[in-house]
Amino acid sequence: MTCDGVFTGRWVRWFAESVSTTEPELTDLDRRVGDGDFGTNLLVGLTTTIRVLDGSPGAPGSPETPPAAGPLEMMAGVFLDEVGGTSGPLFGLVFQELAAAARAAGPVLTGAAVEQGIDAGLAAVRRVGEAEPGDKTMVDALLPAVTAVRRAGPLPADRALALAAGGARRGVSETARLRARRGRAGYLGDRVTGVPDPGAVGVALLFASAAGPVTA
Numbered sequence: 296m297t298c299d300g301v302f303t304g305r306w307v308r309w310f311a312e313s314v315s316t317t318e319p320e321l322t323d324l325d326r327r328v329g330d331g332d333f334g335t336n337l338l339v340g341l342t343t344t345i346r347v348l349d350g351s352p353g354a355p356g357s358p359e360t361p362p363a364a365g366p367l368e369m370m371a372g373v374f375l376d377e378v379g380g381t382s383g384p385l386f387g388l389v390f391q392e393l394a395a396a397a398r399a400a401g402p403v404l405t406g407a408a409v410e411q412g413i414d415a416g417l418a419a420v421r422r423v424g425e426a427e428p429g430d431k432t433m434v435d436a437l438l439p440a441v442t443a444v445r446r447a448g449p450l451p452a453d454r455a456l457a458l459a460a461g462g463a464r465r466g467v468s469e470t471a472r473l474r475a476r477r478g479r480a481g482y483l484g485d486r487v488t489g490v491p492d493p494g495a496v497g498v499a500l501l502f503a504s505a506a507g508p509v510t511a
């Protein structure tokens with residue numbers, strides 16, 4: 296598979312579809328551990344992103360193939376500039392680092408760029424959000440995602456993203472066992488034990504959507 300801008304454009308669209316389908320679950324999770332706006336924050340950001348993508352070179356039906364970084368840069372820009380909540384800018388940073396790694400790799404996304412992008416995204420989220428692993432945040436999905444990719448060695452980008460999805464999903468299950476120390480869930484103490492972190496679920500959806508829309 297050639298992981299060019301058509302691939303990343305499809306990935307972003309599938310991610311939007313996944314979030315649209317799972318928005319009620321994401322909202323319910325954030326109702327239980329936060330203020331209930333996570334699903335809306337993510338969905339509004341992705342709906343706006345798709346509108347931007349539709350009006351840009353490489354949109355379905357257009358003859359140009361954009362570089363792999365193009366759609367990721369658009370998504371990053373929307374989330375950094377327009378999306379609210381804590382997760383808007385933090386997801387924006389992850390998308391921005393994925394886009395920067397893709398841009399550095401050239402027109403086609405590589406497995407090494409996927410690893411580099413997730414790693415830099417994780418570092419950015421940790422720097423800005425000041426969350427440590429085990430605080431029950433999206434960090435707990437990003438860290439096992441990059442670890443899974445790193446352990447596997449050289450891979451094509453689509454395979455690397457599948458491994459990242461598996462790592463992130465395992466991280467999500469772990470977050471259900473954790474007591475929150477950051478974000479709004481941090482104020483709720485033991486009441487959130489047993490509920491997975493919504494931001495971590497969002498990260499798992501991001502990587503899984505590279506292979507198609509996630510329905511449940």
Ligand code: ADP
Binds near residue numbers: 329380382426434
């Ligand atoms: P808000 O609390 O502002 O309503 P959202 O609902 O948009 O934020 O996003 C909540 C998610 O953001 C959490 O599930 C968690 O994954 C992530 N998050 C919150 N605070 C932090 C932080 N300090 N560092 C990293 N991630 C965080």
Ligand code: MG
Binds near residue numbers: 325380
């Ligand atoms: Mg919230």
Ligand code: MG
Binds near residue numbers: 330332380381
């Ligand atoms: Mg909020």
